[in-house]
Amino acid sequence: MKKTLLATALLATACAAHAQAPLMVYGNIDLGLIKRDGAALNIGKRDHNRLGVKGTGELGAGIKALFQLEIGYEPDTGTRATGANEGRPGSGQRPLFQGQSWVGLKGGLGVVRIGRGLSAFQETSMAFEPWHGLPTPAGFQTDIMVAGFTSGPLGAPGSSADRLSDAVFYHSPEWNGLQLNATVAARESPPGGLAVPPLYPSGAQASANPFSLSTTYKNGPLAGMLAVERNGVESEVYSIGASIDITRMVPGLKLMASYIRQDHSHTAPPGFDSARAWVLGANWAMGAGTLLAGYGQKSPEGVARTRQLSLGYEYSLSRRTQLYFDASRRRAAAPAAAATRVNHFALGVNHAF
Template structure:
């Protein structure tokens, strides 16, 4: 009996020590509102937010000698219905990664934003939020995420997957050295459930990427950043390149500058090379200029950008947003945007306006 009690006490002591060395954080976002976009599928007033609603778990365990084990899981859901985001997406749509961190940097395995996609969110006026008024999901990435079949980070992924993530992938982030950091990301050739029967120059008889096919080349994503010293750097720059599983390439550079602490100015340029899947009109270029300005308890967001695709009229967008903080974790927001997009009917040189309005509430926990 005494031996059993001693064994239980020792097990409790060891489990308590392990627990003390671990750090797990539960966090999330709830974003709900109403929005309307003219000349689109959302012409009627609809429910929905400007940001993803999410529930996340992240943590680390101290392994000793400066080495840590890391994990990160993030669920996306629709706040108005409680359903998984878009119903068809993975449970851990946001990310699911595990890895190690030490003096060598950070190595992780799983599914998440690609290295370049993750970097660019710091240089976009809406901080990478996937809303209509923002620029990250379309213009800033030169249409790489959604504009063309076969583009995006994961074109061979299952239907409903987001187009700016790698699954079955490896990430490496170097230590920050004098403000510089290198971020590398390599995907596997493993198919994640091909969404369309044909991607590329193929035909129904001889598709270039038939349903269920594997990638012909390893997808990769790389970015390099430099930030000025300080917790709120006065300026930062980045450059990067990515190739997806259909060998479409996207290159991007950008910078931001704070002339005063309350004002952040930013700009980016991107170029997409679709020569592997298109015989003509295989280049898409874009640029975005933006600003964030803190005024009292509010934040003003502004941006203007253009996307120029070979053989099409330019896409142009101008957006303004305002956030009113009612607590450290909660704010109300208003977004207004006008986007000129090419029409799907003749003449090919014409475009139409899409006016977007959104009003909502955003809460972090």
């Protein structure tokens, strides 16, 4: 999920460089040793694991056709990606091309795509989280920032929490550092869809078209983001994020912060229908290594607040191969129950191909 909109935009350029090879097979594999309180030493992932094909085709007049198909998988067991690792409901196996599957056109007015992919909000927000949006429990994206919110809540079990199927995606060109991203999905009832009481029986279609909007701004060392998303059960998120590269004061240091507010008033009872979360973080590049640090908390209304502190280190053995180490402590301060504390350690390797 490190892939930013910029990367998406650069894809066409990269592929155009080998015009004779309109198709590229790519992917990554990430595995490590994981030790969590209360569990034996496990072997698992830090990043999503992907195997995909992507490519471009020249259409003339500065227009290109683009496509991307991406399998998500679990290399420790060889299965397709499962939902279990994200700590949210739906632990079934995900679709074959769980990562993304879309075709689009790119021209002077931006990129328009049709198919399945990350929603505009989910894709944009990862750049303002110190673990690059990785699904590891040491990161803040999955279990702190968007905890409790699902972009496609009516999908089949395991149908991924941050993606929209049956959608149209638009990404504007950058105007003076400003970029606009919009996703709108059809209301069609997803195959094998989940029930979301009290309003949505299993297989129901969305009561309104899901959409996701985000805008990003870059100006020298500064970057910012504003986003809003409404999913198929009319839950809403509002989010703001910012980062500053203070490399002139401290070489290699970048600071970031983000805030999110969720509104589930369409389906949840009053007193339990909202949530908010915030994260502060830093990435400090030092030679081939980068130090990661973050602190954040989520406060679902009527439920215990969760706080998390994480430290990490990434070391690049080459442009494609990286070692990493994460240490994280999460504490749920339950008002009525005893506070629970979980420590998490991971040491592993991520190889891109």
